[in-house]
Amino acid sequence: MSVAGLVCSLCGERFPVSAQYVCTECFGPLEVAYDWEAVRQRLTSEPFPCHTSSLWRYRALLPVNEIPPNDLGAGFTPLHPAERLAKEIGLEELWIKNDTVNPSYSFKDRVVALAVATAQQMGIPVVACASTGNLASALAAHAARAGLPAYLFVPADLEPEKILGAAVYGPHIIGVKGTYDDVNRLCIQIADRYGWGFVNINLRPFYAEGSKTLAFETVEQLGWDLPDHVVVPAAGGSLATKIAKGFQELLDLGLVFGERPRVSIAQAAGCAPIVRAWEAGLDHVEPVRPQTIARSLAIGNPADGVLALKTIRETGGAAAAVTDEEIIEGIRLLARTEGIFAETAGGVTVAALRKLVAQGHIRPDERTVLYITGNGYKTVSALEGQASAPPVVEPRLADFERWYATHSSAQAVELRPAGFPAASQGGVHPCPE
Amino acid sequence: MPRVIIPSLLQAVTDGAREVTAEGETVGQALASLTQRYPAAESRLFQEDGALRPHVNLFVNDEDIRFLGGLDTPVGENDEILIIPAMAGGA
Ligand SMILES: Cc1ncc(COP(=O)(O)O)c(C=O)c1O
Numbered sequence A: 001m002s003v004a005g006l007v008c009s010l011c012g013e014r015f016p017v018s019a020q021y022v023c024t025e026c027f028g029p030l031e032v033a034y035d036w037e038a039v040r041q042r043l044t045s046e047p048f049p050c051h052t053s054s055l056w057r058y059r060a061l062l063p064v065n066e067i068p069p070n071d072l073g074a075g076f077t078p079l080h081p082a083e084r085l086a087k088e089i090g091l092e093e094l095w096i097k098n099d100t101v102n103p104s105y106s107f108k109d110r111v112v113a114l115a116v117a118t119a120q121q122m123g124i125p126v127v128a129c130a131s132t133g134n135l136a137s138a139l140a141a142h143a144a145r146a147g148l149p150a151y152l153f154v155p156a157d158l159e160p161e162k163i164l165g166a167a168v169y170g171p172h173i174i175g176v177k178g179t180y181d182d183v184n185r186l187c188i189q190i191a192d193r194y195g196w197g198f199v200n201i202n203l204r205p206f207y208a209e210g211s212k213t214l215a216f217e218t219v220e221q222l223g224w225d226l227p228d229h230v231v232v233p234a235a236g237g238s239l240a241t242k243i244a245k246g247f248q249e250l251l252d253l254g255l256v257f258g259e260r261p262r263v264s265i266a267q268a269a270g271c272a273p274i275v276r277a278w279e280a281g282l283d284h285v286e287p288v289r290p291q292t293i294a295r296s297l298a299i300g301n302p303a304d305g306v307l308a309l310k311t312i313r314e315t316g317g318a319a320a321a322v323t324d325e326e327i328i329e330g331i332r333l334l335a336r337t338e339g340i341f342a343e344t345a346g347g348v349t350v351a352a353l354r355k356l357v358a359q360g361h362i363r364p365d366e367r368t369v370l371y372i373t374g375n376g377y378k379t380v381s382a383l384e385g386q387a388s389a390p391p392v393v394e395p396r397l398a399d400f401e402r403w404y405a406t407h408s409s410a411q412a413v414e415l416r417p418a419g420f421p422a423a424s425q426g427g428v429h430p431c432p433e
Numbered sequence B: 001m002p003r004v005i006i007p008s009l010l011q012a013v014t015d016g017a018r019e020v021t022a023e024g025e026t027v028g029q030a031l032a033s034l035t036q037r038y039p040a041a042e043s044r045l046f047q048e049d050g051a052l053r054p055h056v057n058l059f060v061n062d063e064d065i066r067f068l069g070g071l072d073t074p075v076g077e078n079d080e081i082l083i084i085p086a087m088a089g090g091a
């Protein structure tokens, strides 16, 4: 077992492994501490198994060392070269990590996979979470597969498609009046009173480690090489912090060489507490009241805001906030140029990338990776009114041709059978012979 | 007098009390009366320079004191002060 215990990320106090998440000395958040000697040994005898095409490929660097029997297979999503988007934005080399294709269609499957496996190892009989939607559906899916009862607490006014995307798996869903921060405060009190495994509260040290796999996969998919710069959407700030940690661990273990990638974060202007703190040069984060269409990023009081700020500064990254109009434009730009339909959080990330390049925070020659973390079908209501109704024709060739002749953008496009698909990019690398 | 709700991680230093009736007219005064009664709570909640630890969040009747008047937020008879660790969570 490569887990040595839990350690306070503020004061360094150590604790044994349990569902404890806060330091009793200073209230600081706890993190998993590893026995790095054991990790190194494991890596020499059993490196990353190339036949495992899920995040469990990297289990040697995770707090759960065996693939759970009822796993859903999160992770190992494609890394696409994004030439058309790169050209629009003014970059030479851009890659998209497409995490919209996870089992429940967001990167939250990664963190939940770790949390549910941990709950099962600890014998915790009930799992729960506070969520703005994505986490709720990820937990509902994993709990269904593991046969565990799940209690999901969400803001009462959450988008109907997000509620449905969790309800279908049969969990208990409780709508709470107020914002996500109100939901979370209630859940902290419930976690304190009941012995439930709240994946993002008392199981958080284990949960959060799942996000490191986005860094591991990126490096492997780049041929065991590092990007120069990554852009990550931020809500609570854990994802950005853990992606940076993932790169650092590979560097520390000598599995990859080079400069630590710069980590920049993206937030919606209507909820940008981390961006504002970065701009103002603060080392604490002032809470805000969220008001944005990017509901999945609407956390006004980010738990890991301070750590995310530290990550940005230590890696030489930057931060950008974008308006709701820019978010919609970002969603459309990504879909139009790269064929990937992202939810509002993805629109935030694309729009922030554009802003960071325009402001000179990302240089055109930096090899950049964009993390697209949620699927567009989760937030279709945000796009209401964005697509005009298609023209309607009679089912007759002449009728079609009449329309086609007058169609303004009809160029001399020859209609012919679709060509052969190009070789697939990213995805699972073939095992060496 | 305001009531202070104690999280389980502090109950070790409040002799197991989950709720303490405090004295004072502000959040700061109420906490001072708490730490006077349970001196071991002092270093858990406050830094050496006397400032509140950054990961201690305080709410008065469910509102974050950072949206109110901070430690100077007035509290009265039926008010409830909630001490909790900085929001965990994450969508
Ligand atoms: C789609 C999506 N992207 C990014 C994030 C941000 O993650 P974090 O809260 O760890 O900053 C979230 C949720 O919080 C999310 O739902």
Ligand SMILES: [Zn+2]
Binding pocket: A008, A009, A010, A011, A012, A013, A023, A024, A025, A026, A027, A028
């Ligand atoms: Zn500590």
